[in-house]
Amino acid sequence: MRRKLWLVMGVVALAALSVSCVSNASQDALKPQGPYAQEINNLFTSVFWIAAAIFFLVEGVLVLFVVKYRHRMGRTEIPPQIHGNTRLEIAWTILPALILAGVAVPTVATIWDLAGKPTGDVMHVTVIGHQFWWEYRYTDPDMKTASGNPITTANVMVIPENKTVYLSIEAEPKDIPVGETVIHSFWIPELAGTQDAVPGRTNHIYMQADHPGTYWGQCKELCGLSHANMRTKVVAETATDFATWVAAQQAPAARSGDLLAQRGAEVFAGGQCILCHTIDGLQTAAGNPVAGIGGPNLTHFASRDCFAGCTFRTNPDELRKWLADPPARKPGAAMPNYHLSEDQINALVAYLLSLN
Template identity: 40%
Template structure:
């Protein structure tokens, strides 16, 4: 009896500690196939619940047999006689072979049906076309019909089909935004495609789902779904270059951007910088995050990124330029001015007015899904 009490107390303690640990986790929005935002995701969610239902049924049956066996063993534990020994049971072996086959056969029908509905139809002719290239460890987004290039944030209008032409620029990746579609692998040398229709406005978080290197876990992306009016305003703004910097600090940063060789890898619309080895920075000041979703887009985080690139994101192709604090501050001030003309994407996400959101400093940045200050400080301390 004493032994049982000790085991029971330990079990309660473990459950209590586990529950406390879960409660202490930050409440960040997590990509989920259960919170669907497109017909494609709904098909996947239905299949998930069907498989989950069968799994729970099988688990219940197994636990019932285990419980019956344990209780029966406890009742007979004081008997001196050895229990009967059974070696093989043909009927039981046939049963536990046939029953799983029947369950799998039942699941096969809705699975094949869902695959056909998801992949058996081409995207509608009016679908928005976006070319997506996965690179270590970021995403390039190109709107070929609109002449827009951006990175890590895919912007689309609600209710319009979106066709993604997927390719890899180096190794294998997998494009996955669970709330709108399933995973699609990006294989070097192969062109893949997928499409979906977002049903509601908001920000939906995605992730590379194929191990692709040191910073695979931090190869994130965001789908920003806007109203048709806001989307049209975003397109008009994204097709125009950012205004030249007027602040003296930002002007010095623009000069350093050239002198330090940043233009050799990054394109900036309206400036003599057309290279695409790294993300296009034409309107980086308007993005909600930097470093492929790792850091909220603030000047302080941009300075951290410029100075400690290889520490914040190990394995990234961007070299450490050895910038001083002052040089990083000036370049960060310049990049902060590269915003969408007369449109504030963050205000549009929050639903503040239909269109023509004028950029203003001091807007709170959407920090969901990004690294915390403690995590960033820890990385810098490890340097």
């Protein structure tokens, strides 16, 4: 009887599973949106049902025994003293081993399948984990900007639909002075599994989206105070939209006619921002290009709808709060509080939002 609760809980768990499949959780490993995530999910699903069958079998027998062999009032006789049964032992050694062997075969096949080298028409992106944001470099030769560098973005990775993307995952290079070089882990559950970004190593993973859409992900390996705020998203677009995006990214930063934005550009180029941030096409007063290292590339900042590890939406209000005190908004953020004046912040916000 007391085991009835068990069954109820099992049913609840199953119900929960089905509910979750229709919920709108936006980084859901159970809702694969591309062939690689699908391959993993197929494997998981089949193993899950095998496990579920074993679960119900074992728990069912357990409940049965508990009910059937419970002590009855007044019983004094001692039950038969059964010490074991070798045939049963052999059976329940070999049977699970066979089931596991059955699980191992597709497991190993999938391991090797996912670890293969890329062939055919594949896009290459290098993913770099920083404390606490993801940087994306489009390393294919046709993805260079006007200045000859790879298209470099932060927090938002744009990819074409139905095209395999081969990711090279790395941790922040050791010579970058901003933030510590630590382990991160890159995860876009709806498109692919996880790979760690380990200092000194390059890991690879395949990713592909079947449809245009937004696929969220986030850092999985504890990397410091704002590990929870190291989020990211992949935006898949149609081939034509993607081509438009590439062309826009290859262009240097926009020059706004807005006076406030122009003032913001001066604040930016004349302040500490240029130590870490890069803006293609902007120059310092001395005429040097703005090409800092260690911080997100802001050339097309406003084309990305989130910033600071995709923790905040790109809008004037969030930007203002951020610039006023970054570490207060995101614990452990490498960008310090520069104690900017209200005017400086307004100008910077206007400038940054003009960088589309």
